[in-house]
Amino acid sequence: MLSPTKPGFKKPDLTSNTGGIISPNPFWLASAPPANSGGQIMRAFDAGWGGAVWKTLGQPIQNVSSRFGAVGWNGRNGVGFNNIELITDRPLETNFREIYEVKKRYPNHAVIVSLMVETREEWKEIIQRSEDAGADGLELNFGCPHGMCERGMGSAVGQEPKINERITGWAKEFAKVPVLVKLTPNVGDIRPHGLAAKRGGADGVSLINTIKSIIGVDIDTFVPQPIVGNLSTNGGYCGVAVRPIALHMCASLAREPDFRLPISGIGGIANWRDAVEFMLLGSSSVQVCTEVMLKGYRIVEDMIQGLEGWMMDKGFTKLDDFVGKSIPHYSEWGDLDLNYETVAKINPVSCIGCQLCMVACDDGAHQCIHPNADAAIRVPVVDESECVGCNLCQIVCPVQGCITMEPVANGFPTASWNDHVEHGKVLRPKKGAH
């Protein structure tokens, strides 16, 4: 990859436009504790963040203590993160005054104000006050899966397309700045909910908010976590563990022909590669919460540098050159070529002979990695005639690049399940079906 310091380096333009909300780069703080106050957001902008979605404003609430939980793996805590926090617990006047100050000092950064209230009158008033304070855009929080939904807000709205459409319609009636609708992942299919926001007039959507969850149980006290006295409740799950779910929801909407609205991608973004993946699947901007909570605002430096370097390497000069570029490669299962075939190949030079691949293939796949005929050699042997190309051995191999999945020229022409059903195309014989 080209170094940004190399002579002749011309930085790509990272300016991002999400439904009319312009920011100097696509990296935004998500509406959450890192975007709770003006002082924090100004420090984040100084660190390099291009935008911030203010911690959701609404009628004053009281939070509980404790309120976070985490799952760890391999020495890193917070791979999955859970919270039972509600919206802002600071006075509305304080928030609006700070929004005004931030916008005065950072006129070119995007300040999006997240909102959650109940009645039409309340929406009208809070939108007016947000715009008076200088908001560049609004984000309607239809996603919070705990506390607020019991009061008829948050995911209670996001799960009901008719209510989503109606409240989005109110917001669009009152707002002069762009309106994004933040969707809840706590639904079977995200598309009807994105389409409802579109019918309501939204300028774009943000997704995902958190996933309804119980993070764990204290097996000594029997109380689920996070513990509030001797009770707990379900919370919202986020962090890197949720990224695949978020990517799928982003892509589902991006490839929906009737949708075609800008998307601000959220969910488990921890570095520039994650951000690029969201953008390739249709996000114009990306939002980060958990990784900032765990590591601080400075992670954005690496995100910006990594994105610039990758764009240079690919010859992209602006974000629109690649936003959505992976969508044509995402299809239905019935369109996949059933005659395409790969097999695992082990590189005997890099193999350390740990035989983890053999155990995995024996117990979890198709029993086709065998000990070397020469007992003195620890490098196992793949029986390619039985290998179904499932990838499991490659996933467990501790040596990167040691196992590669190689395409096989099997002589069969392309044939998907749909081709087979509709046109009687011939499928290659099954392997590993003993």
Ligand SMILES: Cc1cc2nc3c(=O)[nH]c(=O)nc-3n(C[C@H](O)[C@H](O)[C@H](O)COP(=O)(O)O)c2cc1C
């Ligand atoms: C402690 C905490 C508080 C949050 N508060 C809000 C909120 O007030 N409004 C909102 O729209 N989303 C809220 N979220 C959700 C995040 O904005 C984001 O959608 C979610 O955490 C997924 O992103 P991540 O995986 O980067 O954390 C909160 C998340 C956490 C962890």
Ligand code: SF4
């Ligand atoms: S898991 Fe990888 S390193 Fe270990 S034996 Fe298999 S191929 Fe070799």
Ligand code: SF4
């Ligand atoms: S790809 Fe799957 S079937 Fe083939 S050797 Fe690896 S684990 Fe076994």
